[in-house]
Amino acid sequence: MLIVSTGDQHGLILAVLAIVAFVLFHKTNHRFAFHFDTVILAACAGITFAFSSNSVVTQFEYMFDLAVSALVGGCALYALQKGQKYILYGYLIHAIWDLLHHSFFHIATTKTPYWYPTFCMVYDFFVAFYYFSRK
Numbered sequence: 001m002l003i004v005s006t007g008d009q010h011g012l013i014l015a016v017l018a019i020v021a022f023v024l025f026h027k028t029n030h031r032f033a034f035h036f037d038t039v040i041l042a043a044c045a046g047i048t049f050a051f052s053s054n055s056v057v058t059q060f061e062y063m064f065d066l067a068v069s070a071l072v073g074g075c076a077l078y079a080l081q082k083g084q085k086y087i088l089y090g091y092l093i094h095a096i097w098d099l100l101h102h103s104f105f106h107i108a109t110t111k112t113p114y115w116y117p118t119f120c121m122v123y124d125f126f127v128a129f130y131y132f133s134r135k
Helices: 004-026 030-053 059-080 086-099 114-132
Strands: none
Touching: 004 030, 004 114, 030 059, 030 086, 030 114, 059 086, 059 114
8 A cells, every 4th residue: 555645645736736727727828828837947947946055965966956957947948949849858857856856765855845846746747748748
C-alpha cells in the first residue's frame, strides 16, 4: 500500500485545480494563455532561485539551482520569440528539478513548502505534456 504524505495530498489537490484552470484558460484564449504560461515559467525560475537562496545548501547545489533557474528563465524568454518548443523544454526541466527535490528521493536539500514539490512537479509535467502533444 502506497502511503501518500499530507504534503503530497495537498500538492496533488492544488495541481489538479491549477490544471483545470489551465485547460479552461487555453480553451477560451490560447494565445493569451500561452503568454501567461511563459510568465508562470519565468516565475518558476525566480522561485527556484529564491528557494535555493533561502536554504542552507552546499555550494554545488546552490550553483546547480542557479543554473537550472537561469535555464528555465531562458526557456521562458526564448519561448516568446521562438514558440512552444521552448516552453515545453522549460516546464520539463523544471519538473525534473521538482522531482529531484521530492521527499521520495532526498537528492537535494533545498527547502520548499511541504506541498510545493508535488504540486509543481505534477503541474509542470502536465503543461510539458500539453505542449508536447500540440507539436
